[in-house]
Amino acid sequence: MRKITAGLFIAADGVVESPEQWHFPYFNDEMGAAVGAQLGAADTVLLGRVTYDGFAAAWPGREDAGGEDAPMAKALGDARKVVVSRSDLAFAWRNSEQLKGDLVEGVTALKQEEGGPIGMSGSISVVRALLAAGLIDELHLFVHPIAVGKGLRLFDGHAEPIRLKLLENTVFSTGVLHTVYGPADN
Template sequence: MRKITAGLFISVDGVIEDPQDWHFPYFNDEMGQAVDAQLGSAGTLLLGRKTYDSFAGAWPDREAAGGADAPFAKQLGDTRKIVVSNQDLQFTWRNSEVIKGDLVTAVTALKNEEGGDIGMSGSVSVVRQLLDAGLLDELHLLVHPIVVGKGARLFESSEAAIPLQLLSSQTFATGVLNLVYARADELRTATYDDAKVHLPDGDQ
């Protein structure tokens, strides 16, 4: 079964909106390698419509310009791109298509296809739905050491808690934390009585 990974730029206070306004000062070689490992190596990209529109409005021009980011832009262009949208879309970026039918059903079928892993970037509403459905295998959070103060957050509200397990962590020279999570099998429970035994002994 193919693995789905989602990568997000996020602030300390949980903001994921308009990262272009605050995250570029923290982009270094370490972050570039992390983004390429999660997104650039994917066999398929799964994107929400807004994220797709943003990508399609920038990366083809960057590929054509032939600058330092042209190889990565070409890599994205050559990759199969599946867009989550209820609208009929007219694509100008190659290798693009709309996902058909119910999201959970369609993504389940996509995971069962042959091919490399499925990468996501941004597309927060889709990330939430797939995490709720248990279809998201890894959540890659690049936590920036900044309090943005306003804007949409990764998790605004939820009817039920979603337990996660930390798979790996890395601290970049910029202070950014590269945290990789997977959904845990069950929600951990405990009370204060369970926790207090771990408090330091005041006599020591």
């Protein structure tokens, strides 16, 4: 069975919304390597529509520009991108398709297919639903040393506890804490 890894930038107060407004001062080579290992190693990327739209607006141009992040941009472009949305979508970025039908059933089927890891970035509502369904194998939280104060939090309004087990923990020189959680053994 394929493994799903989800990565999120998260503030110390739990906010995951709009990381583009507070995340970049903390980005460095350490974080780039960790994100690259989690997301760049995936042959399939599972994204919500809003996250996909942001990626599709940025990464193809970065690949074409050939700059420092061109290898990551190429890896994302070459990966199969499966987009979760209730609306019908049209895609301009190569290797993109829409997940049709029920989210949990569709992702369960995706995990059963042949292939390598399935990576996720952002896509908060999708991550929430897949965590609740027990379909995420590794949750990579990049906890930033900032309290944003307002915004969507990862676990807001979750009805049932989700037990997790710490798999790995690294502190970057910027003070960002990279924690990797997996499902707790019950």
